[in-house]
Amino acid sequence: MTIHSLDYTLGEAERIGAAIGAVLRPGDIIALSGDLGAGKTTLARAMLKARGLAGEAPSPTFAIVQPYAPPEIDMPIAHVDLYRIEDVGELIELGLDDYLYDGALLIEWPERLGDGGWPGMLDLVISGSGDARVLTASVPPAWEARWPL
Ligand SMILES: Nc1ncnc2c1ncn2[C@@H]1O[C@H](COP(=O)(O)OP(=O)(O)O)[C@@H](O)[C@H]1O
Ligand SMILES: [Mg+2]
Numbered sequence: 001m002t003i004h005s006l007d008y009t010l011g012e013a014e015r016i017g018a019a020i021g022a023v024l025r026p027g028d029i030i031a032l033s034g035d036l037g038a039g040k041t042t043l044a045r046a047m048l049k050a051r052g053l054a055g056e057a058p059s060p061t062f063a064i065v066q067p068y069a070p071p072e073i074d075m076p077i078a079h080v081d082l083y084r085i086e087d088v089g090e091l092i093e094l095g096l097d098d099y100l101y102d103g104a105l106l107i108e109w110p111e112r113l114g115d116g117g118w119p120g121m122l123d124l125v126i127s128g129s130g131d132a133r134v135l136t137a138s139v140p141p142a143w144e145a146r147w148p149l
Contacts, residue, residue, distance in 0.1 A: 004137045006149060007128075013039060016135065017046020019148040020122075024051065024104050026075060028142075029118050031110035034126035039133050040108045043124070044079050047106060051075060060108070065094055069103075076103030082112035091116065 008016055020030070024047065032040040045057045052074045060066040060081040067078045078099040085091055091113065099105055110117060123138040139147045 001141070002139045002144065002147075004139060004147065004149060006135050008133055008135060009131050010039075010042070013042050013133075014046045014049075016149060017043040018050035020124075021047030021050030023146040023148055024075070024077070026102050026104060027100050028104040029100070029121045030104070030106050031117070031121050031123045032106065032108045032126070033110060033124065037129075038126040040126060041081075043126070043135075044106045044108065048073065048077060048079065051077060065096070067099070067103075078103060078105050080105060080107045082107060082109040085109075085112040088114055088116060 020043070024030075030047070032044060034040055041059045048057045048068060053068060053072060057079060058066065060079050061083055064082070064084060065078055065080050067076070069076045076099065078096070080094070080096065082091070096105060107113075110121070120140050120142045122140065122143050125136045126133055127136070128134045137147070137149070
């Protein structure tokens, strides 16, 4: 596991998200942590755009799981926001594992998974506010060779 940290502005968020999105593969899980308004959805949107999604992806805060599939995007990706999840039973109903056979998961508020995360997740934490955000990535072995930043 290697830790990478970088500062970025809103203007750079698109490029950063796109770089990560471009190397995404089926079976991948990206955890996006940080306070409300940290910039999690902004990065997820840039990843989805890099995979071909036209228009701005909605925040999945209310849908909880927003799945995308070809042809609107070039591989299946489910954009997930677990903010409203209150207990582990609700998580089971979401069936998130099923997306991993041929797709990837982008998960905001992964803290709600409790101990039930997945090994090999790419953990992205956003901190800071205003125009100065910091992205801290814990890059697991499965991502080491393709980490783009
Ligand atoms: N690097 C950044 N610098 C400045 N503002 C940013 C940055 N990234 C995101 N923002 C802004 O922060 C606000 C919240 O972003 P959002 O992605 O919805 O946060 P979250 O999903 O973490 O709640 C948006 O107005 C967005 O434009
Ligand atoms: Mg969000």
